[in-house]
Amino acid sequence: MDSGTLASMLPFVAMFIVLYFFILRPQINRQKKEKAFQAEIKKGAKVITTSGIHGKIIEINANDNTITLETGAGKIKFERSAISMEMSKKYAAPATK
Structure with missing residues (x-):
């Protein structure tokens, strides 16, 4: 390879x-954190699903990786991966003035 070929490849490299450091790596880290969060959710936690449904976890079924949420409309069964965030910790924090 001559120096012209190396110089023309430098912008692509x-x-x-x-691309890796600003897009791919942060996305991989977010996915790892999300998997860890979904693995550690417990019965009784107040959560929000990815579709925006708020509820309280009343049952966790490890066999088929589902959870049952108690919502205002009743009990709904979801995949564990559908849990977006936990609200229990947010509401448990003491209010500061």
């Missing part, structure tokens, strides 16, 4: 490095 630099673009891949920037």
Whole structure:
């Protein structure tokens, strides 16, 4: 390879490095955190699903990886991966003035 070929490849290599550090790596870290969160949710936690449904976990079924939420409309069964965030900790924090 001559120096012209290396010089023409340099922008593509630099673009891949920037893409990795600013897009791919943060996404991978978010996915790891989300999986860890979904694995540690407990019965009784108040959560929000990815579709925006608020509820309280009343049952966790490890066999088929589902949870049962108690909502205002009744009991609904969801996949564990459908849980977006936990609200128990947010509401349990003492109010500061």
